[in-house]
Amino acid sequence: MNLRTEENAGREIPGILHLDMDAFFASVEVRDDPSLRGLPVVVGGAGARGVVAAASYPARTRGIRSAMPMASARRLAPDLVIVPPRIDVYREISAQVMALLGTVVADVEQISVDEAFLDVRGARRLFGEPEQIAELLRGKIRDELGLPSSVGGSVSRAVAKIASARAKPDGMLIVPADRTAAFLAPLPVSVISGIGPKAQATLERIGVRTVGQLRDVPSTTLTRALGPRAREVAALADGSDRTGLGHRTRDRSLGTERTWDADLTDVREVRRRITQMADDVARQLRRGGFVARTVVLKLRAPDGTTITRSSTFDLPTASGERLREQVVSLWERERDALPRVRLAGVRATHLEPAAGVPMQAELSARTSGWHDLEAAMDQAMERFGARSLSRGSTLGAAEDGSQRTAPGVEGGTRETGAPRGPEEPGGGLF
Ligand SMILES: [Mg+2]
Incomplete structure (x- = not known):
């Protein structure tokens, strides 16, 4: 007994859990219409330019992925069941999931509509080891909401997220500290x-x-x-990462910048480059589950003269269209003063969690139909913006992958923030 206690005293607790709903939107639809169980179900637009927003596991075994054009999904599964999205319902259930997590764990950090990090170290006295807490949470979500979820656990939030993706579907994977590497x-x-x-x-x-x-x-x-x-x-x-729960997002930012060997002198070229950067940043925002209140444009002339201009939105956004508009308009005011551009950067600041907005549906901007999806997300954003904000101010968020995909604009001169493709193993599909 004593021996065991001593062992435990020296043991690092894999107390950071990442809980992720499985095929969230699709699971909700199957729950509400059990006749869909076992069928290749996708949520998304059925029109010619529709896009898959979520795919059930039976659909995934046919090769269907989110952000895929609906036409491709239909080709992969002629018996495909297409269900139109019910954003209000998903948002409501998302809130129920988060509330349920909050009944067990005090430190819950929602990072998207269907994902949260939990620091369960403080809950051990009441609810047991991380494994038991993970099973308790998954069981509650299954019993009370009728939905499957998966949990990963680690001493590091990054590893916890990787573990939850490996645990899917409907599983749990806790990685002990000394097994991380x-x-x-x-x-x-x-x-x-x-x-x-x-x-x-x-x-x-x-x-x-x-x-x-x-x-x-x-x-x-x-x-x-x-x-x-x-x-x-x-x-x-090497398993030494110990990044825990994130800080508040208020002072967080993400962005991209690039220095060119040959100065940009063509205004169309500059416009094209900063437009791409704005799109890239918007994508990073959505991928990380954020909306930004402010966008910053940075330009540097060959002589080192640097200007930084920012613009603040009425309503925080993750829309590429909005970011582009603002960035281009900031640049147009400065372009005569900066005929040659050596470096350009776009950064989103004053980030807040975009809770309830289905941002992960678009992991790849290269997928056709992307603009439809962005438009749909932006509509959702308009509708939910205000409530997302109030959630953001109480929950805080996010020192997670979104930061690593987006090293600081101040950080150097190489091109950064390459978005990840849609093939993220195991994850990213709700
Ligand atoms: Mg999910």
């Missing part, structure tokens, strides 16, 4: 939030495909390949 070793480097297709390609060129291989890369090489993110990626890979 071994758990990650065989996984592809793309599981690390912030390693997008571009970084993945860079790593592949030096023969690195798995997290285990990444761990063996000398730090100077890793820094060359990944830039300023290298240190945190290395900490994650």
Whole structure:
């Protein structure tokens, strides 16, 4: 007995849980119409330009993924059942899930409509070890809301999120502290939030495909390949990351910037570049589950003259369209003063959680139908903006992957913030 107590005293508790609803929108539809059980069900627009917002697991086994054009989904499954989205219902259930989590765990940080991080260390006295708490939460969600969810646990929030993706569907995976590196070793480097297709390609060129291989890369090489993110990626890979619950989002920001070897002198080119950056930042916002109150444009002339201009929105947004409009208008006011551009950056600041908005449906902006989806999300945003804000002020959020995908604008001169593709293993599909 004593021996066991001593053991426990020295043991690190994998007390950060990541709870993620399984195929959230689709699961809600199947729950409310049990005749859909076992069928390839997708939620989304049925029209010619419709897009899959969520896919049930039977649909996924047919290769259907969210953000896929509905026409492609139909080709993969001629018996596809398409259910139109009921955003109000999802939002209501999202609130019920979060409220339910709050009855067990004090530290709940909602990061999207169907995901939350929980610090369960304070709940152990009442509810037991993280494994028991995870099962308690999953059981409550199943019994009280009739929905499946999965939970990952770790000493690190990044690893907890990777673990929940591996636990799906309807599972739990708690990674003990001393097993972290071994758990990650065989996984592809793309599981690390912030390693997008571009970084993945860079790593592949030096023969690195798995997290285990990444761990063996000398730090100077890793820094060359990944830039300023290298240190945190290395900490994650070797299991020493201990990032816990995030801070409030109020002072958080994300963005992208780029320096060119040859100055940009063509106004159309500058407009095109900053427009792309605004889109990229909007995508990062949606992916991270944020809306931004302010957008900042930074431009630098070849002589080092730097201007920074910002614009604040009436209603916080993650819309590429809105960001583009503001960024271009900020630039138009400055462009005569800056005929040659060496560096440009776009940054979203004063972030708040976009709770209740189905932002993850669009993991890939390259997918056709993207504009439809953005429009749909923006409508939802208009409708829910005010309530999202009040949630944001009470819950706070987010030192999560969204930050790693978006290293600071102040941080350097290489192009950053490459968005991840839709192939994020195991996750990202509600
Ligand atoms: Mg989910």
